[in-house]
Structures are given as structure tokens and as C-alpha cells.
Amino acid sequence: MATMEDVAKIAGVSISTVSHVVNETRAVAVSTRARVMAAIESTGYTGNAIARSLVTGGTKSIGVAMSLLANPHLAELIHAIEAEATAAGYTVLLGDTLDSPDGERDAVRKLQARRVDGMLLTPAPGDTTTLDQLARTGVPAVLVDRVSHKVKLDQVGPENIQSTSALVSHLATAGHRRIAFISGVEWMVASEERTLGYRLGLGRAGLRWDSNLVAGGGASHEDGVLALRRLLTVPERPTAVITGNGAMTAGAVREATAHGLKIGMDLAIVGHDEVEWAELVTPSITTMAHPVDEIGRTAVRLLLDRLNDREHAPRTVLLPPRLVHRESCGCDRTDAPE
Amino acid sequence: MATMEDVAKIAGVSISTVSHVVNETRAVAVSTRARVMAAIESTGYTGNAIARSLVTGGTKSIGVAMSLLANPHLAELIHAIEAEATAAGYTVLLGDTLDSPDGERDAVRKLQARRVDGMLLTPAPGDTTTLDQLARTGVPAVLVDRVSHKVKLDQVGPENIQSTSALVSHLATAGHRRIAFISGVEWMVASEERTLGYRLGLGRAGLRWDSNLVAGGGASHEDGVLALRRLLTVPERPTAVITGNGAMTAGAVREATAHGLKIGMDLAIVGHDEVEWAELVTPSITTMAHPVDEIGRTAVRLLLDRLNDREHAPRTVLLPPRLVHRESCGCDRTDAPE
DNA sequence: TCCCCGCGCGCAAGCGTTTGCATTCTGCAG
DNA sequence: CTGCAGAATGCAAACGCTTGCGCGCGGGGA
Numbered sequence: 076m077a078t079m080e081d082v083a084k085i086a087g088v089s090i091s092t093v094s095h096v097v098n099e100t101r102a103v104a105v106s107t108r109a110r111v112m113a114a115i116e117s118t119g120y121t122g123n124a125i126a127r128s129l130v131t132g133g134t135k136s137i138g139v140a141m142s143l144l145a146n147p148h149l150a151e152l153i154h155a156i157e158a159e160a161t162a163a164g165y166t167v168l169l170g171d172t173l174d175s176p177d178g179e180r181d182a183v184r185k186l187q188a189r190r191v192d193g194m195l196l197t198p199a200p201g202d203t204t205t206l207d208q209l210a211r212t213g214v215p216a217v218l219v220d221r222v223s224h225k226v227k228l229d230q231v232g233p234e235n236i237q238s239t240s241a242l243v244s245h246l247a248t249a250g251h252r253r254i255a256f257i258s259g260v261e262w263m264v265a266s267e268e269r270t271l272g273y274r275l276g277l278g279r280a281g282l283r284w285d286s287n288l289v290a291g292g293g294a295s296h297e298d299g300v301l302a303l304r305r306l307l308t309v310p311e312r313p314t315a316v317i318t319g320n321g322a323m324t325a326g327a328v329r330e331a332t333a334h335g336l337k338i339g340m341d342l343a344i345v346g347h348d349e350v351e352w353a354e355l356v357t358p359s360i361t362t363m364a365h366p367v368d369e370i371g372r373t374a375v376r377l378l379l380d381r382l383n384d385r386e387h388a389p390r391t392v393l394l395p396p397r398l399v400h401r402e403s404c405g406c407d408r409t410d411a412p413e
Numbered sequence: 414m415a416t417m418e419d420v421a422k423i424a425g426v427s428i429s430t431v432s433h434v435v436n437e438t439r440a441v442a443v444s445t446r447a448r449v450m451a452a453i454e455s456t457g458y459t460g461n462a463i464a465r466s467l468v469t470g471g472t473k474s475i476g477v478a479m480s481l482l483a484n485p486h487l488a489e490l491i492h493a494i495e496a497e498a499t500a501a502g503y504t505v506l507l508g509d510t511l512d513s514p515d516g517e518r519d520a521v522r523k524l525q526a527r528r529v530d531g532m533l534l535t536p537a538p539g540d541t542t543t544l545d546q547l548a549r550t551g552v553p554a555v556l557v558d559r560v561s562h563k564v565k566l567d568q569v570g571p572e573n574i575q576s577t578s579a580l581v582s583h584l585a586t587a588g589h590r591r592i593a594f595i596s597g598v599e600w601m602v603a604s605e606e607r608t609l610g611y612r613l614g615l616g617r618a619g620l621r622w623d624s625n626l627v628a629g630g631g632a633s634h635e636d637g638v639l640a641l642r643r644l645l646t647v648p649e650r651p652t653a654v655i656t657g658n659g660a661m662t663a664g665a666v667r668e669a670t671a672h673g674l675k676i677g678m679d680l681a682i683v684g685h686d687e688v689e690w691a692e693l694v695t696p697s698i699t700t701m702a703h704p705v706d707e708i709g710r711t712a713v714r715l716l717l718d719r720l721n722d723r724e725h726a727p728r729t730v731l732l733p734p735r736l737v738h739r740e741s742c743g744c745d746r747t748d749a750p751e
Numbered sequence: 752t753c754c755c756c757g758c759g760c761g762c763a764a765g766c767g768t769t770t771g772c773a774t775t776c777t778g779c780a781g
Numbered sequence: 782c783t784g785c786a787g788a789a790t791g792c793a794a795a796c797g798c799t800t801g802c803g804c805g806c807g808g809g810g811a
Contacts, residue, residue, distance in 0.1 A: 076552060078767060089791045094769060101608055104789060119550060123525045125472065126767035128463045136506075136527075145490040150488045154481040157509050164808045167526060168474075169505040171495050188462045189474075189504060211457060212414060244768095332695070350688030355663055357670070416797060432799060439800095442759060457758045464797035467766045 077118035085114035097122060124191055128190065133292040136166040137378060138186030141197035141219065142174035147348065148367040152219075155371025156195060165192070172199050179205050187214055193378045195219050200262045215381045219374045223264055227389050229377040233365045235268035236275060239317065241394040241398060242363060243276025243346055246315045249406045251343060252282060255313035257323055258291035269319055269347065288313055291323070299326020307334060315343035315404070323362060324391040328403075339405035347398060358402030360407055366394045415456035423452035435460060457501040459581060461488055466528065475716060476524030479535035479557065481513035485659055485686065486705040490557075493709025494533060501717055503530070510537050517543050525552055526544060531716045533557050538600045544552060553719045557712045561602055565727050567715040571703045573606035575665075577655070579736060580683055581614025584653045587744045589681060593651035595640040596629035607657055607685065626651055629661070634679040637664020645672060651679065653742070657684035662698060677743035687737060696740030704732045 079097075083090040088107060096111045105113075116119075128134045133298040137160055143149060157167050164322045168191055170182030186194055189342070191217035198206065205228060209216050222232040246254050256273045259266035289308045290302035299318060305328065306313055318324040324346030328338060330406055336342045339358045346353075350363030373392050381387075400406070417435075421428040425553060426445060433439045434449045441449075452458075466472045475498055481487060495505050504508060506521030506529055517537040525530055531553035533591045535536060536544065547554050560570040584592050597604035608627070615622055625647040627641035641664065644651055656662040662684030674680045679698045684691075687702030711730050719725075738744070 080767080090768080091770075091792075092790060095790090098769085101790095102788075107789080119546075121522060121525045121526060121550070123767055125463055125466045125528050126796090127769075128680070129467055129767080129798090131794075134463065142487070143495055146488075149491070150481070150484075153507070154509070157481055157507050161509065161523075161680060166523060167507040169491070169495050171492070171499065184459060184498075187459045187502060190463050208457075212459070257763045293610075330695070350690075352693050354727065355666070355690050356694050359428060418797080429761060429763095429800075430759085433760090436799085440759070445759080461797055464766090465799075467768090467797080468799045470766075492784080 076123075077120040078123070079120070082111065082114045082120050083206070086110040087358040095199050098334060099398060104332070106131065112337065119282075133192055134190050136162055136168055137375070138168045138170055138183075138189070138191035138194040139195055139329065140170040140172050140186060141181040142178075142199070143169070143171045145174045145204055146197065146220070147350070148365070149334050149352045151367045152371045155368040156375055162315065163375070165375075165379075172197070174199050176201050176205065180208070183209060187212060193217075193382055195374050195378060198223070208300035215378060215385065217374050217377045217381070219370065222393070229381055229391070231370055231373045231377060231392040233265070233370065234266050234395045236272040237361050238396045239242075239269040239272025239347070240279060242277035242317050242347075243273055243282075245361075245398065245406075246317070246343060246345065246404060247280035247282065248313075249343070252280065253285075253288065253311055253313040253315070253317040255306045256315060257292065257299060257306070257318045257327060258289060259319035259323075260294050261292055266319060274345045291319060294322060295319060296322045296326040296329075299323030299413050300330045301326075303327040303330040311392060313342070315345070316344040318344065321346060321348035324348070324350065324362070325352075328356070328360070343405045344403045346397070351391040353399070353401065358368050361401045361404040361406075362399050363396040363398045367377055367397045415458040415459075417458070417459070419456050420449065420452045420458050423456065429679075432729055438491040462684070465738040470577065471530050472528050473502055474506055474527070474529050474712070475507055476506045476516065476521075476527070476529035476532040478508040478510050478520040478532055480516075480537070481507070481509045483512045484535065484558070485688070486703070489705045490709045493706040494713055495580050497710045498711035502711070503713075503717075509574040510535070512537050514539050514543065518546070521547060524694045525550060531555075531720055533712050535559055536561070545647050552749070553723065554678060555712050555715045555719070556579060556691070557708065559602065560729060560731070567719055567727045568731070569633065569708055569711045569715060569730040569732065570709065571603070572733045576612025576701050576734045576736075577607040577685070578614035578617065579610055580685075581620075582618055583699075584655070584681060584683065584742060585614070585618035585620065585745075587653075588683070589653040590622065591623075591649055591651040591653070593626040593628065593644045593654040594653060595637060595665060596627060597661075597678040598632050598655035604657060607613050611655065619721060621652065629657060630660060632660060634664040634667075637661030637667045639664075641668040653679045654682050656682065656684040659684060659688040662688070662700070663665060663690075666694070681743045682741045685734070691737070691739065699739045699742040699744075700737050702737045703734045707732050 079090045079093045081095045088111060092103060093111055096103050096108050139156060160167050168186055170186045172179040172182045174249050176199055179407055183205055196216050197219045198221055217229040220232045222230045243254055246356055258270050274284055290305050316327060318327050327344055331342050338344055345361045347363050353360040353362050417428045418430045418467060421431045426449060430441060432447055434441050477494060492636050498505050506524055506525045506527055510517040510520045514537055520628040521543055535557045537558055557565040558570045560568045565741050581592055596608050612622055628643050656665050667681055669680050670675055675680055681701045685701050687700050689698050715728060
């Protein structure tokens with residue numbers, strides 16, 4: 076592969092001149108520039124980012140460390156990140172955390188060895204050491220999706236409390252008084268926050284908290300099935316249920332159907348996370364759509380900001396989900412329950 | 414960030430010794446090794462892949478250039494690629510082709526500048542020059558998903574002809590005689606192949622080709638809607654329809670429902686591409702599931718093989734989709750149509 | 752006692768750039 | 782004619798690592 080030296084030789088100049096025309100970093104006589112350009116063209120020269128990085132100390136690349144399996148919106152998120160990064164002249168390197176502390180450690184190490192200028196990280200559960208390691212080595216990082224209070228890093232994720240509260244309000248306005256909640260896994264801050272939002276929403280609607288109406292502690296389709304099954308056994312059956320994530324929404328829908336319940340009629344279901352199929356099933360599912368694209372772009376921007384100024388205080392950006400109103404909440408029915 | 418020199422100084426050895434203990438590339442006295450290890454630990458030294466690459470000439474990284482938007486199975490594919498690459502000690506760099514020749518050119522250039530050892534590429538339509546450029550610079554590449562006969566590169570993608578034929582056979586066996594086909598966009602080889610498979614399947618089932626039963630030339634949900642709408646206007650209505658991709662399947666399902674047709678009863682629908690919601694809708698959709706994971710892993714393996722031996726003849730691997738039998742084909746009905 | 756061999760290490764030359772510091776040359780003011 | 786300011790370009794050091802080559806030393810066979 077052609078090097079600057081090859082180009083320089085052909086153009087009859089020194090490699091420093093070649094460098095300067097490539098980077099437009101000092102004035103070069105037009106005739107010389109033309110010769111160099113021609114030489115570049117003829118050799119098919121492509122700058123060597125490796126060598127460049129070695130001397131400049133930067134790589135113009137950012138690492139993305141997250142669980143490539145666990146994230147349901149991975150494709151959209153990656154796309155947003157890549158687009159924003161590319162626009163700023165950065166390249167994206169991937170590292171799979173496998174959603175485990177060990178995997179996370181390895182992924183971060185690998186990315187650090189490649190000297191990424193900064194990293195986007197969705198921390199694995201049970202972590203801590205990796206974040207410290209990150210801080211120690213001073214590699215700028217921003218946490219994505221799983222926001223935590225006890226960390227002094229830039230972060231971006233969905234707003235959970237107000238949005239879940241809004242979901243409750245929506246159902247309450249439609250006349251529901253027995254509103255259940257299928258919560259996510261306990262260790263996730265998002266789950267806590269959504270539970271909090273659920274509680275808040277109940278309060279605002281003048282409804283009482285009933286621990287019988289809260290099920291969950293899972294994340295999978297199956298967890299949704301089991302949770303709804305349990306909820307349907309409580310004395311005064313709920314007339315509406317809010318689910319904690321997309322997969323559990325699907326499970327709840329399935330289980331409700333299996334029980335012969337007409338969704339939107341006998342039981343209203345609204346979920347967190349917009350999912351591709353929400354529009355396609357009958358009835359279509361009302362959901363809180365997370366601003367995935369916006370989260371990805373914001374994450375990159377926060378990172379680039381920090382790259383420019385390492386000293387400013389860490390920022391936490393919470394992006395509000397958007398209510399996508401469809402049929403499963405049963406709002407378009409004329410006869411509200413009870 | 415700590416360098417080998419720092420480590421060497423602390424351990425009281427030369428940097429070459431440090432290098433050799435890190436890479437286990439020559440015998441080092443146990444006591445020395447211990448001192449070096451301790452020094453590494455205390456400095457938090459992480460090898461500098463940049464510097465390493467510069468001297469070794471390899472980066473232990475592969476580039477993935479595809480449309481991050483257009484690929485419906487991106488998440489699974491990326492995951493498979495990353496996993497297989499990581500297992501072999503490689504890192505994945507991303508490049509979005511935007512599904513356009515220009516975007517493709519830029520993505521490939523960028524990846525080349527970063528000196529990836531090889532690339533995985535899903536060529537954009539209307540391309541050609543990029544592939545040539547790739548060949549000229551001698552960067553090993555394997556084409557993913559969009560296989561083409563007229564190219565002398567390693568390739569991997571889904572098998573289309575036999576699988577589509579199988580879909581026709583499946584419907585024919587169930588008693589259908591008027592089987593329609595909603596084809597994909599014309600410029601994709603896969604579309605041609607599926608159309609060919611459709612034709613082949615008809616032949617095998619002893620059915621006649623009827624151009625009225627072929628609609629399409631699109632890829633979106635909307636295209637599916639329009640295609641089915643047209644098909645429902647033909648004199649002798651089809652009793653079954655095969656769709657060319659996931660989005661069009663959704664469109665067809667929607668349009669059929671809008672016409673009051675009971676899917677699986679009045680009209681059988683089977684689709685290409687497994688989609689997340691196929692299982693969730695009622696009736697669930699019978700599809701040909703593409704072996705996405707296997708495609709990704711195979712792509713990486715082909716690339717690594719070529720990295721080891723640049724001379725062998727290019728291989729094309731076609732992976733057969735798997736029929737996921739569900740309800741929308743209506744096979745479980747006792748009364749077959751006609 | 753002498754040689755030779757093998758073990759354990761260090762030296763230094765690159766790898767392809769960037770960039771501060773010359774150096775050359777031209778033209779024009781003094 | 783001398784001097785000097787620019788303009789245009791070249792030189793060479795560094796970036797952090799890998800690796801071929803060579804050196805010193807201690808022990809065993811002759």
C-alpha cells in the first residue's frame with residue numbers, strides 16, 4: 076500500500092510537503108500541490124491513520140461498549156451513534172460487554188488498547204471496578220441508557236419517572252381504577268424509577284398503591300407471561316396493566332389472549348419501549364416510545380464536548396419518551412370500564 | 414498513559430524484555446517476568462495497539478461496511494460478527510454505506526485509512542467502482558447478503574432459489590393452485606433468485622406461471638400493501654401469496670385484513686425473512702427464517718481464512734433458510750381451499 | 752584448563768506520520 | 782550592490798512498539 080514516501084518520490088518533493096498538502100497545514104505552491112495531487116491519484120494513496128495516530132496521540136475514534144444482545148434497540152442506537160460520530164470525523168469501534176462485569180472489563184480494555192479517544196458505555200449489572208478503571212486511566216466516557224446517580228460521568232438515558240406517571244394518568248383518565256404494573260429487573264435503576272413513576276401516577280390520579288397490583292422483576296417474554304398470570308389471580312382483578320419493557324408487553328399480551336381477555340376491552344395494556352410489532356398486532360399497542368435515536372446522538376455529542384473540555388462538570392441528560400397512542404389502552408371505546 | 418518504557422524503567426529491564434513478557438515471545442527468567450508483571454500492574458499499563466500495528470503491519474481489526482438502516486437483521490448480524498471476530502482476537506470497526514455508492518466509497522475509504530486487515534461488505538446498489546478499488550488496493554473483503562455472480566470475491570448469503578421453491582411446494586401441497594408472489598426490488602439479485610425459485614416451485618407443483626400473480630418491485634411496508642391490493646383485483650383471485658421480505662409481509666397482512674380476509678383461511682400468506690412479530694400476531698406468520706447468525710459468523714470465517722491464505726479461489730457460501738411453520742399458511746385447517 | 756553452547760538480556764533499526772526548525776531562493780528597498 | 786523579508790520547501794526528531802542481532806556469563810565435555 077502506497078505511503079507518503081512513494082507519493083513524495085513520484086511528485087519529486089519531500090514527504091513533509093506531501094503531508095502539508097494532504098492536511099492543508101501550510102502554504103504550498105500551486106504547481107507543487109498539483110504534482111502531489113497527481114501522484115496521490117496515481118498511487119491510490121490513502122493516508123495511514125495508524126501512523127498518524129501514533130504521532131498526534133489521537134485516533135479520531137470512539138468505542139461503543141454495550142451488550143450487543145440485550146439491547147432491543149441496538150440497530151437504531153448504533154445507527155444514530157455512527158451517524159453522529161461520522162459527521163464529526165470519528166470512527167466507531169465495537170466492544171461487546173456480554174452484559175457481564177468480566178465481558179465489560181475485557182471490552183473496555185480492548186477499546187483502550189486501541190486508544191479510542193472516548194467511549195460510550197452501557198454498564199453491565201454488578202459492575203463498579205470497570206468504571207473506576209476508566210476513571211483512573213482518564214479515558215472520557217459517557218454512560219448510555221442505564222443512568223446512575225452515584226457516578227460522576229456524563230450520562231444520557233430515557234426519563235422514566237414522569238413518563239411512567241403519564242402512562243398511569245392516561246389510563247386513569249380513561250376511567251381505570253385498578254391499574255397494575257409489571258416491573259423490570261430489580262437491579263436496574265430504570266426499573267426503580269418506573270416503579271416510582273407508577274406510584275407517583277397513582278397518587279396524582281387519587282388512587283391507592285396496592286402491592287398486589289405490582290408483579291415482575293423480569294425482562295423476558297416469559298417473565299411477562301408469568302407476571303400477568305399472577306396479576307389475573309388477585310381478588311379484584313386489574314382492568315389495566317402497564318408493562319416495564321417490550322418483551323414483557325408481548326408476554327402479557329399473549330397471556331391475556333390465552334385467558335380469553337379482549338385487549339383494550341377486558342384489559343387495557345400499555346407498555347414501555349416502542350417495538351416494531353406494536354403497530355401490527357390487533358389491537359395495536361399503546362406504548363411509550365423511547366427516543367433511541369436522540370439518545371444515541373446525544374451520547375456522542377456529550378462525549379465530543381468532553382473531548383474538547385475535560386474539566387467541566389459531568390452532565391446527565393434525560394430524554395422524555397413519547398406516548399404513542401394506539402388501541403390497546405381502550406381509550407377509543409365508548410364504554411369505559413366500571 | 415503508561416508506556417512500555419515506564420514499565421521497563423520500574424522493572425529495571427529494557428523495553429524489549431517488557432515486550433517479550435507481554436507477548437510471550439521469548440524465554441524470560443521467572444524473577445524478571447515477575448518484576449515486569451508487577452510493574453505492569455502498578456502502572457495500569459495497557460498495550461498500545463496503535464504503535465504495535467505500525468510495526469507489525471496488521472491491525473487485528475476488520476471493517477464492517479453496510480447500510481446500518483436498511484438491514485432489518487442488523488443487530489443479530491452485528492452481534493454474530495462481533496462475537497466471531499472477538500473470538501479470533503479481532504476488533505470490529507463500523508462504516509455506514511448509507512446504501513449508496515458514494516456512502517459506500519466513503520465508508521470503505523475510511524476503513525482502509527484505518528488499515529483494517531479485511532472488510533465485510535454489503536454492496537450498495539449501482540455500485541462497481543468500490544469493488545474495483547477494493548481489489549486494486551488488495552484489501553481482503555467478503556460480500557455479505559447480497560451475493561453476485563460477476564464478482565471474484567468471497568461471498569456469503571442466503572440461498573434463495575430452492576428455499577422459495579420450497580415455499581411454493583409447501584402451499585401447493587396444502588392444496589393451493591393460485592399462488593401469488595410479491596417480489597422484491599428489481600436490482601437485487603436475491604429478488605431475481607426468489608422469482609426464479611417461485612417459478613421453479615410452480616413447475617414442480619405442476620402449476621402454470623401467470624404473470625397476473627406476480628406483483629411488487631418494492632421493499633417497504635407500503636409496497637406490500639399496494640402489491641396485495643393489486644393481486645386481489647385479478648380475475649381468479651389467488652388463494653395464497655408469498656412475500657419477498659419482512660416489511661412487505663406486514664403490508665400484505667394489513668391489506669388482507671383491511672379487505673376483510675381471514676389470513677390462513679381466505680388467504681394464506683407466507684413470507685421471506687423471519688421477523689420478531691411473526692410469532693405475536695394472530696394468526697402467526699409462517700416464514701422462511703434466514704440464518705442471520707450463521708451468515709455473520711461464516712462471513713468472518715471466510716475473511717479470516719483469506720487473511721491466512723490470500724491466494725485460494727474465492728468461495729461463495731449459500732446458507733439455506735429454515736421454514737418456520739406457523740398458522741398463516743393455513744395448513745392446519747381441515748378444509749383446504751378448492 | 753579450555754572451548755563451546757545455551758540461556759537471558761539489551762541495542763537499535765525501523766514502521767509512516769507530524770511538525771518545529773532550518774535552508775534556499777526571489778525580489779525589492781536602501 | 783548589499784541586505785532582508787517572505788515564500789516555498791526540506792530535515793530530522795519523535796510517537797511506542799517489535800524483532801534481528803549480538804554480548805556476557807556460567808557450566809559441562811574433552
